Amino acid sequence: MHFDVPETDLIRWRRHLHEHPELAYREEATSAYVEEELRAIGVDGIERPVKTSLVAWVKGTKPTDKPTKTVALRCDLDALPVEEASDLPFKSKNPGVSHVCGHDAHMAMMLATAKVLAQHRDAFSGTVKFFFQHAEEQIPGGAADMVAAGVMEGVDAVVGLHVWNAKTGTILVATDRQASTASDSAVIRIEGCGAHGSAPHTGIDPILVGAEIVQALHTIVSRNINPEHFAVVSPTIFRAGTVVNVIPQTAEIGLNTRTKDPEDRKLIKERIFTICESVAKAHGAKVEVEWEQGYAAIEQSDDMINRALRVCRETLGEENVGTWHGMSASEDFSAFSAEAPGVYLILGCGSAEEGCxxxxxxxxFRVREEALPVGVRVEVAMALDYLNG
Incomplete structure (x- = not known):
């Protein structure tokens, strides 16, 4: 199907959203703006399954004698608590908050995709749903809220797309079943026995206990995980003491884990608890591990992976479509793809060689706006191929 990307609207939407970022669970103005634009586009319906999220849909009118299907496209609304460092004329007007993960681009592309499909209802049968999801950046994440509200009922497939620091206008398709990692974190609190710095024998040093724990944590991946599997255990915080002549009473360690295999995820958690308890016991210290389970890995279906490769190559040309094993980061799109066959695509929005x-x-972080029409073409093509295939 031939269509023109509404580039003027696309850039206008993106720049407005970039100027007015909002944090997770606070996307009131963002969702109101998106809803206003969706009504102007003329979608067939809009719902708010959660306070600051939206689901819109467009129904095709192309005659068919086959059962119709529903495909969902997803974007995210929230920004990050980061002060933007740029000289853009449309830089963030919200101090300490910015769209430096590209969610402004995601929303703009989704609005443009909705406009194209609303103008070409006769080109497809079935229904396209547009998920404008709140709170991707903050655990427990908005996707789980939306799934709990029933947005995946009747959805046959789901597609996600995310901008990335890569060559402008290229698409990366993860060929592994897992397009991302699962993310978990822990806070380890160690209680020793404070003492004078000159008399360590009278106390239990929580810094020493913590140091041994950190060293042992770094052996989990190298000695317990299959080297063919992706896994990371990263201690990232170590706090203890306030003065140099006092052995402190307590120490605190923060860590983050990333895995793809569910069994590896389970094993790493078990090893962390075992290491902490064993090392603390050896020193006569006490330890508490507070575990926070984060997002699961994005599970893709083979059919949707193959479909994405074919559709993107047909739409953009072989030279503009690459493959990879997926990202080491985590994403709550996994909550949607756990409910229906899904695929998660990466859109290059600027590389170092291109000044980004x-x-x-x-x-x-910068998004080259030349990439955005490519994202729209891919979203439209994926929706049409799935519904008409």
């Missing part, structure tokens, strides 16, 4: 050296979440 900074990755997502960096204060100077």
């Amino acid at each position: 050296p900074y990755s997502n979440h960096h204060p100077s």
